[in-house]
Amino acid sequence: MKENLSLYHIFYTVGKTGNISLAAKELYISQPAVSRAVQKLETNLDTRLFKRSSRGVFLTADGKLLFDKIKAAFELVAEGENSIIHNRSRKTPHLRLGTSTTLCRYVLLSHLKPYISANPQVRISISCQDTYQTLRLLEEEKIDLGLIGKPRNLHGCCFRPIMKVNDTFVAATQYLSAQQKLYPDEPLSHNAVFMMLDEENISRQTINSRLKEHNMEPVHILEVSTMDLLIQFAETGLGIAGVVRQFVEKELEKGSLSEVSMGFTFPEREIGFVCRKKEEAFPLLQYFFTEN
Secondary structure, three states: OHHHHHHHHHHHHHHHHOOHHHHHHHHOOOHHHHHHHHHHHHHHHOOOOEEEEOOEEEEOHHHHHHHHHHHHHHHHHHHHHHHHHHHHHHOOOEEEEEEOHHHHHHHHHHHHHHHHHHOOOOEEEEEEOOHHHHHHHHHOOOOOEEEEEOOOOOOOEEEEEEEEEEEEEEEOHHHHHHHHHHOOOOOHHHHOEEEEOOOOOHHHHHHHHHHHHOOOOOOEEEEOOOHHHHHHHHHHOOOEEEEEHHHOHHHHHHOOOEEOOOOOOOOEEEEEEEEEHHHOOOHHHHHHHOOO
């Protein structure tokens, strides 16, 4: 039986892949070694386990019977291994973070670096989605901490602001010059392409609200998935981008982008960490809710 254990493992892998070559690659042994193992097991059991063809190997009736039993046994082994790994992981502190790709890129990473240095034992996972989805995951206890743009209504949560931002429109100088030459007597909202994040994004909602207040409705709108793409598209000269001003300061300073005056300004918004109120004092979260 002891000798047969390795033969059964090889048999199971061949039956699972249906191919001697693939089984050899998965087992990190040669194809002849796989074939010899199968033949030896067939000799030991005095039956044929596989039918050979040009397209691979197929289980015989006896082979199918044995494979089903072996499969159940190996699945039990895998289940045991996973249980051990799971028990071990429960002993490792795990911080589950949620935020948008924009805030992850421009805000979260700078706060994570010192946290990781001070807490190297903590395992961190990050899920990226918009603010409202982050709050939903927090409510469902699928994450422990969120980094969000503060919405108007925030119930059952503790919010700690870490910075203030405001939205703006930016574009490449050549794009604005071209628009002025082509449509000298018309407002930008009639002919320019306005590039913005999707409707679920708080930045987009703030921009929409401000435009509506001033009776402006851009005719040509291009929705872009991330702030990074908005910035790159604007630098390329594809249109006017609605962005967070603090995230394009370098581009404004070097002149690759210019702010576009729409005749009004945008209000400041707060960016901050959020958690469930009952967990504000949890050791894993204290760093994010105290002055550092």
